[in-house]
Amino acid sequence: MSNDNSAKKTGPSASPKNRSGLDVPTVAKASDVNPENIGAPGEYPFTRGIFPDGYRGRLWTIRQYSGFGTAEESNERYKFLLEKGQTGISVALDLPTQIGLDPTHSMARPEIGKVGVSLSNLSEAEILFDGIDLSKISTSFTINGTAAIIYAMYLAVADKQNVPREKLTGTIQNDILKEYVARGTWIFPVRPSMRLISDSILFSNGVSPRFNPISIAGAHVRDAGSTAAEEMAYTLANGLAYVDELCARGGDVEKFAKRLSFFFYVHMDFFEEIAKFRAGRRLWARFMKERYGVQDPKAQQFRFGVVCGGSSLVAQQPYNNVIRVAVETMAAAFGGAQSIFTCALDEAFQLPTDFSAELALRTQQVIAHESGIARSVDPLGGSYLLEQQTDLMEQKIVEIMEEVDSYGGVIKAIEEGWMQARLAQSALQRKLDTDSGETVIVGHNYFKKENEDMKAGDVFTLDPTVAKRATEKFETLLDTRNQVEVDKTLAKLAKAAADDSENVMPYLIDCCHAYVSVGEMVACLKKEWGEFQEPINL
């Protein structure tokens, strides 16, 4: 494309509506603000944040997502990031691990170590966390279909390191509902999956009370193409479905609700994003109090992590992505996020290099420590525009949640593919608006220049021997482990899975200790529970 005049943007640069469909006023006025909705930081309904002292008391956790290849390579990367001042680690897992296929499975081979680390059994986890003290750092795992198994494996590694389970901190994503809609790593049908998740949450509350056993995520639905309002609405609806399931399985909402956490994307519309977080936090508190009668403020609080970047980043003029991530990080901070992950400038199209990963980390550190944003709680609270937009966003979210309810609730909406089809329509709309230039993306559809794409040579290349090494290590494990223990623990797992009144977690931990593989545990559970049948309706 040439750098001609048609590529330049003139005239009003913003539509009077944002993508969530909220009207944005030219001038917001004092009369637009309802003071009763605002309240004080640390107080119900927590519009201004869950802590009375905001980031002055405790800065958000700076957490970068990484993991690739084999456990050895990821272990090295984690140590590198911890030395650079990162305060938690975030583990990306490869697709075979996420779907529960061992490295030797025919469909696994092309994917081993590609989008994360291959973690097929406890011996790999021992390598992954070698030299990293699990009582001192918090670990976050992006894992869903096999989350209960990976959590069991983490507990088993802690046992091996002699770290008491109650000292463990971190998060497993463990949110299967959005996998059916956007990310696709489902394994079992919806209902047994809900049981598995409930088992892991209730078990975790008991043995590792500082660990977050679920991170209910809107991020993937958003990055796939939903609006900000849809992202929050579907996530809150999914969250309430988990609360219902946990209550049905005998959980005490006053207790388990304290350990529910959330996870979102931040894209570029600054006030839309901040309003989304503030409205979501207020709504969750209201649901907890009004629908479930929750009294303890800690169990009403909406705690969330965010990712800045994702599909808001483009390959053209990629250095602009650093600026995008900086704007998004500020929106996350004004929204009161508990942890922030910043995408690297090249993340939209490849695994980040050491250079780009460090720059992403520095972007957060500059905002956290130089900008002064962290000094005062909810610094934009009381802004006419932001408060008005927060109220409108809350109404919009409720409207979308009511649509899901009137369809018959999230489980039905997912089983029948309704939510998936809705998302596809929103995603198509976003693409059409970008193609037409109605949504401006600098360097992509306006202000273009030739030869400004990311150059080859800055591409991170994965060691091509990864799949071979992972497979060989796995075959060695099969030859050396105690097969009697493997068979015994798997038989007990099958029995527990068949009995709805059992909690499967202790059996999964026993399997891990016996070096049963993720694929073997999943195959065992599939026999009892079946597999999800994907509804295909476009």
Add this chain to the structure above:
Amino acid sequence: MTTLQPSRKLEHKRILVGKPGLDGHDIGAKIVALTLRNAGAEVIYTGLRRTPEQIAQVAVDEGVDMVGLSILSGSHNELVAAVIDALRECDAADIKVFVGGTIPSDDQQHLLNLGVSAVFTSDMSLDAVVDTLAEKLT
């Protein structure tokens, strides 16, 4: 809001949109499927986690003119080659293949050398996708 303009550029064409391998990101595949249908094509979507052999078999059974493969996990080189081989095994090498996803530029050329008709990435417009496929299918 920009609306999707129906066209007849792909009228009478049958196209299979497939997700080979384990990648679960299906929105790109669905957007393209909806767009091709809007351009008049009959579109069949496989759903997630199909093997190359399954995709080739469906392509033959459904008598499609073209197979689109959506891959965002970085496994495109292996999976695309496997689908092309599988089509050849079924005596269906005449069925054209296009690919969409996160495909680095060096790999785009590699896929074209394998015999792929077109490679699309997310920064291309949907109009360009339809026009390119219409041209490849004449």
